[in-house]
Amino acid sequence: MYYDPVEAMDRVALEQLQAERLRETIDIARRSPFYAERLKGFDPDEIRTPADVVKLPFTTKDDLRSQYPHGLLARPLDDFVRLHASSGTTGTPVAIFYTQKDLDTWADLMARSMYCCGCRRSDVLQNTSGYGLFTGGLGIHYGSERLGMLTIPAGAGNTRRQIKMILDHQVTVLHIIPSFALYFAQKVREAGYAPEDMPWRIALIGAEPHTEQARAKIEELMHIKAYNSYGLSEMNGPGVAFECVHQQGMHLWEDAYIAEIINPETGEHVAEGEIGELVMTTLRREGMPIIRYRTRDLTRFIPGQCECGRTHRRIDRITGRADDMMILKGVNIYPMQIEQCLMAMPEVGQNYLIELIREGVSDQMRVKVEIKDEFFVEDMRALQGLQKRIAKNLCSEILVTPRVELCQSESIPKADGKAVRVVDLRGKE
Ligand code: AMP
Ligand code: ZN
Numbered sequence: 001m002y003y004d005p006v007e008a009m010d011r012v013a014l015e016q017l018q019a020e021r022l023r024e025t026i027d028i029a030r031r032s033p034f035y036a037e038r039l040k041g042f043d044p045d046e047i048r049t050p051a052d053v054v055k056l057p058f059t060t061k062d063d064l065r066s067q068y069p070h071g072l073l074a075r076p077l078d079d080f081v082r083l084h085a086s087s088g089t090t091g092t093p094v095a096i097f098y099t100q101k102d103l104d105t106w107a108d109l110m111a112r113s114m115y116c117c118g119c120r121r122s123d124v125l126q127n128t129s130g131y132g133l134f135t136g137g138l139g140i141h142y143g144s145e146r147l148g149m150l151t152i153p154a155g156a157g158n159t160r161r162q163i164k165m166i167l168d169h170q171v172t173v174l175h176i177i178p179s180f181a182l183y184f185a186q187k188v189r190e191a192g193y194a195p196e197d198m199p200w201r202i203a204l205i206g207a208e209p210h211t212e213q214a215r216a217k218i219e220e221l222m223h224i225k226a227y228n229s230y231g232l233s234e235m236n237g238p239g240v241a242f243e244c245v246h247q248q249g250m251h252l253w254e255d256a257y258i259a260e261i262i263n264p265e266t267g268e269h270v271a272e273g274e275i276g277e278l279v280m281t282t283l284r285r286e287g288m289p290i291i292r293y294r295t296r297d298l299t300r301f302i303p304g305q306c307e308c309g310r311t312h313r314r315i316d317r318i319t320g321r322a323d324d325m326m327i328l329k330g331v332n333i334y335p336m337q338i339e340q341c342l343m344a345m346p347e348v349g350q351n352y353l354i355e356l357i358r359e360g361v362s363d364q365m366r367v368k369v370e371i372k373d374e375f376f377v378e379d380m381r382a383l384q385g386l387q388k389r390i391a392k393n394l395c396s397e398i399l400v401t402p403r404v405e406l407c408q409s410e411s412i413p414k415a416d417g418k419a420v421r422v423v424d425l426r427g428k429e
Contacts, residue, residue, distance in 0.1 A: 110143020113242035121148030135237025179419035213343035249314030
């Protein structure tokens with residue numbers, strides 16, 4: 001039933017395990033220059049339950065940057081065998097270092113995650129992530145091998161070759177980021193294949209925010225079951241939280257992490273079931289433990305038990321990042337609200353782009369939307385009608401009326417890795 005019995009561990013025992021591992025983590029963390037200073041004078045005996053984690057200070061991305069490259073290492077550099085970096089494109093990078101034991105733990109968590117949505121050793125997995133510093137390459141790869149699946153390190157891009165390998169090797173599981181999945185589905189059709197004739201059955205989709213509507217579209221266009229996969233480099237990478245076959249939120253592996261959800265303004269815990277910022281502490285990392293990391297990702301705990309019997313709590317899909325929020329005419333807007341609205345419209349194709357522009361003295365939002373070929377007709381009136389309808393639907397969701405520009409399919413440039421959804425052109429046009 002489960003990859004690891006710990007997945008269904010009784011909550012009382014699970015919380016005892018968490019408290020024990022948290023005390024150990026504090027001990028280890030203190031061997032790093034950063035936490036030696038940050039946790040000076042803290043008595044680990046103050047930790048009796050996992051809830052006592054609130055007695056510890058937060059760690060932020062800026063902390064990690066300021067300590068780049070070695071300030072958080074709790075062991076001599078010789079003990080480490082790998083590093084990854086988080087995908088931020090600007091500023092000082094953040095590097096995460098792993099010992100061999102850390103890599104083993106990560107592969108186990110990843111294998112457990114894939115098993116929980118139905119992957120088995122008889123499956124064949126093709127990984128379409130780039131194999132570089134991004135954890136979606138090697139992280140998924142080693143997890144898949146750990147589970148015993150035949151694993152194809154296809155890497156990013158080159159859709160024709162990807163399709164050939166899927167057919168030649170009868171690929172049943174695809175790891176693919178959601179924005180690429182929508183594009184890929186189109187390419188498969190263009191290559192003359194019906195999605196129902198493809199050998200695949202499971203898509204692991206993650207690494208970037210996407211809506212339930214986008215998932216539904218991927219499932220329909222690819223004729224596949226798509227499971228949400230969440231992780232971040234600071235917490236190893238993928239394999240932090242994963243959907244089980246019930247697709248009702250992602251089980252967050254609480255034997256390996258303590259998760260909290262806070263109000264990003266006050267730092268206090270939100271009420272059970274409310275949305276806030278996810279904060280995480282590693283419990284099973286010996287090389288570079290991180291305590292109360294502010295992920296900036298917004299989500300909530302889903303109340304109640306999952307039908308699968310796993311006892312680890314579930315988080316809801318990430319609705320955005322605390323730093324993604326746009327404020328336009330005094331209204332707070334998240335890109336995912338826009339995606340949700342667009343993807344629910346049958347005329348809308350695979351891609352969209354939100355541009356922030358300045359018109360005179362006021363800020364405006366322009367939403368470029370790719371329209372499916374069959375709706376991209378020459379009848380101006382029909383197109384104007386569609387444009388108005390999109391603007392109206394968006395307005396009812398975000399409370400301001402954006403400018404809407406209809407685009408032909410594949411005319412909006414696609415990023416190589418994670419999709420870029422918002423571009424700020426204010427003062428640049
Ligand atoms: P990186 O460390 O570069 O892999 O980026 C991690 C970030 O990607 C997370 O903090 C999230 O913002 C985002 N992310 C990863 N998985 C998901 C997911 N399933 N849904 C939404 N966002 C995700
Ligand atoms: Zn479940």
